[in-house]
Amino acid sequence: MQESIATSPPEIRDRPELNTVYALLFAISFSHMLNDTIQALLPAIYPVLKNSYNLSFAQLGMITFTFQLTASLLQPLVGFITDKKPLPFSLPVGMTLTGTGLICLAMASSFPAILLSAALVGSGSAIFHPEASRIAHMAAGKRRGFAQSFFQVGGNAGSAIGPLLAALIIVPHGQRSLIGFSAIALIGVIVLYQIGKWQAGNTHRIKRKPQAVTACEAANVRSRKTVFRAIGILVALTFSKYVYLSSLTSYYTFYLMDRFHVTKQSAMLHLFVLLFAVAVGTIVGGPVGDKFGRKRVIWASILGVAPFSLALPHVGLEMTAVLSVFIGLILASAFSAILVYAQELMPGKVGMVAGLFFGLAFGIAGIGSAVLGKVADHTGINFVFQICAYLPLIGLLTVFLPDIEGEKEVSSEKS
Numbered sequence: 001m002q003e004s005i006a007t008s009p010p011e012i013r014d015r016p017e018l019n020t021v022y023a024l025l026f027a028i029s030f031s032h033m034l035n036d037t038i039q040a041l042l043p044a045i046y047p048v049l050k051n052s053y054n055l056s057f058a059q060l061g062m063i064t065f066t067f068q069l070t071a072s073l074l075q076p077l078v079g080f081i082t083d084k085k086p087l088p089f090s091l092p093v094g095m096t097l098t099g100t101g102l103i104c105l106a107m108a109s110s111f112p113a114i115l116l117s118a119a120l121v122g123s124g125s126a127i128f129h130p131e132a133s134r135i136a137h138m139a140a141g142k143r144r145g146f147a148q149s150f151f152q153v154g155g156n157a158g159s160a161i162g163p164l165l166a167a168l169i170i171v172p173h174g175q176r177s178l179i180g181f182s183a184i185a186l187i188g189v190i191v192l193y194q195i196g197k198w199q200a201g202n203t204h205r206i207k208r209k210p211q212a213v214t215a216c217e218a219a220n221v222r223s224r225k226t227v228f229r230a231i232g233i234l235v236a237l238t239f240s241k242y243v244y245l246s247s248l249t250s251y252y253t254f255y256l257m258d259r260f261h262v263t264k265q266s267a268m269l270h271l272f273v274l275l276f277a278v279a280v281g282t283i284v285g286g287p288v289g290d291k292f293g294r295k296r297v298i299w300a301s302i303l304g305v306a307p308f309s310l311a312l313p314h315v316g317l318e319m320t321a322v323l324s325v326f327i328g329l330i331l332a333s334a335f336s337a338i339l340v341y342a343q344e345l346m347p348g349k350v351g352m353v354a355g356l357f358f359g360l361a362f363g364i365a366g367i368g369s370a371v372l373g374k375v376a377d378h379t380g381i382n383f384v385f386q387i388c389a390y391l392p393l394i395g396l397l398t399v400f401l402p403d404i405e406g407e408k409e410v411s412s413e414k415s
Contacts, residue, residue, distance in 0.1 A: 020141035027195055028135045029154030034188040035095060035128050036155040038102050038181060039121060040162020042067060043250050044271070045170050045178075047257075047264050052175065053111060057254075057381075061373025064250055064365070066115045070122030071129075072363025079130035079355020087131070088199040091192040094127030099185025106178035130355035135199060137343070137350050144343070145294065148336040149286020156282045156332060159249070160275035167268035226402060230345055233397050234338050235360060237302055240394035241334050242361050243368035244309065247388040248274060248324070250369045255381050260317040270321055277328030285333020286340075294337040294344075295401055301334035303395030313386045331392075335361065344404055 046060050082090070101120030108114045133151065140147030170177050252274060253267035262270070281301075289297040308323045308330070315323065335357075343353045376384050 020143050020147070021139040024139035024195065024198060025136060025147055025150050027191060028132050028139070029150050031091070031095075031188055031191050031195065032128075032132060032151055032154035033158040033161070034184050034191075035098060035125065035132075036158030037161050037165070038098050038158075038184055039067075039125060040159045040275075041102070041166055041170070041178065041181060042105070042118060042121060044163040044166035044268065045175070046250070047253060047267075048166075048171060048175060049114065053114075055111065057251075057373040057376040058370070059111060059373075060250070061370035063114060063118050064246070064369035064373075065367065067118040067122040067125075068363055068365050068367070068369065070119045071125040072359040072361075074123060074126030075130050075359035076352065076355040078127055079134075079351035079353070081351075082131060082134065083349060083351040086199070086203055089193065089196040090127055091131050091135075091196055092189045094124045094131070095185055095188040095192055096124070097121075097127065098124030099182050099189070100124075102185060103179055103182050106176055108175075126359075129358040130351050133339070133354035133358065134351050135195060137354075138199065138202060143287075143290060144340050145286035145288075145290035145336065147286070148340050149283050149289075149333075152286075152336050153279050153283040156275065156279035160272055160279050163253075163268045163275065164272040167265045167272070171264060171268070227345055230401055231342065233401055234342055234357070236394055236397055237298060237334070238338060238357060238360050239364050240302055240391045241331060242365040243372075244305075244388050244391040245331065246365040246368040247372055247384055248327075249365075251372065251376065251381055251384060252324075254376075255385055256317070256320070258381050260320075262317070270324070273321065274324045274328050277325040278332040281329035281332030282336065284329075286336045288333065289337045289340065293403075294341040295398065295403060297333055297337040298341065298401070299395065299398045301330055301332070301337065301395075302392055303398065304392075305331045306390075306392040306395070309389040309392050313382065313389055341401075341404065345402075 043064060046063075049055060049063075050060060078090075081087070098121050101117045101122075101124060104120060105114065105117035108117050133148070136147045136151035137144065165181070169180075249271075252271050253264070256262050256267040256270055257264065285297055285301060305327050308326045312320060312323050312327070339354065339357050342357060343350055346353055372384050372388070375387075
């Protein structure tokens with residue numbers, strides 16, 4: 001250990017915040033997995049809720065809308081507040097809210113009670129995501145893309161595990177079996193409390209003194225117009241990704257059952273495979289962005305999905321499963337690249353940017369799910385997949401994003 005410190009470059013030894021804290025990245029990614037496993041149980045049990053309460057697709061969309069809207073409205077606010085005043089122990093509070101929502105969902109006996117449960121889970125997510133993203137940023141050192149991808153892959157893994165657990169446990173044993181999953185929330189609270197203690201003692205890793213800003217960073221200050229235009233494009237790309245992803249996560253099981261007449265459990269297992277592919281794709285996107293540039297990753301991850309999404313509504317069951325895996329792998333790398341790109345575009349506003357884009361992701365997905373549910377009620381679920389297939393073409397807007405990485409290289413050469 002002493003030898004590795006002695007041979008480290010002087011700038012690394014003098015600035016320990018540039019070192020990557022892998023133990024913390026693992027802990028926050030693991031917590032993300034626990035949080036999103038609980039979240040994923042909600043859409044995964046839609047077939048159970050639909051049969052038990054005779055719900056329409058529009059009502060299922062309203063459940064997703066309630067969850068996503070609650071999270072989307074609160075997340076930017078949480079990020080803004082914690083940029084001004086760090087709240088290290090807010091993370092276990094958020095996980096407690098998520099666990100409470102899960103217990104309420106297990107005990108719910110009416111549609112309004114289900115909506116209330118969804119709102120509680122959304123409130124927990126609103127606290128968790130911007131603060132957990134901040135932890136990833138603090139622990140990242142110079143590997144910000146890797147850190148955000150590693151953090152995201154925990155959530156994607158949880159999103160994949162949720163439907164699998166629903167298929168194996170909740171479908172056979174019913175809605176009340178959800179209460180057993182409160183143990184996941186309890187584990188999360190314990191882990192996040194320990195993470196909060198580390199955060200409280202390491203706030204220097206994210207706070208910058210004015211004199212610490214480098215010449216390279218000063219050269220990269222952009223006009224307000226350029227920043228707003230770039231943020232607008234990133235919002236459009238986020239819209240493309242999450243409305244399309246919402247069509248998959250909320251209605252993929254119904255699409256498979258309606259078009260190919262598979263069983264509920266088979267449809268949920270197909271959803272697990274899709275979401276597992278999303279998890280794998282997520283971990284690849286960050287390191288690739290660190291090495292080759294985030295703009296290139298955004299190009300490939302959104303526009304690159306188009307050939308597969310356009311073919312999906314026109315193939316058989318086996319090819320549907322194969323194309324879904326490619327879609328998940330390619331599309332998944334987009335969000336971490338978009339998030340880190342935006343944080344580098346607006347330095348010093350880590351929490352607010354994380355809250356904004358996590359909030360957008362949740363809000364867009366919620367509105368998209370509600371609208372798509374309404375469309376499905378009137379035109380059929382197959383038509384929904386046909387129109388959503390064109391959304392990845394919005395990725396063409398990436399050409400108008402400023403080349404941040406190129407500017408950094410030029411600034412470094414001048415300095």
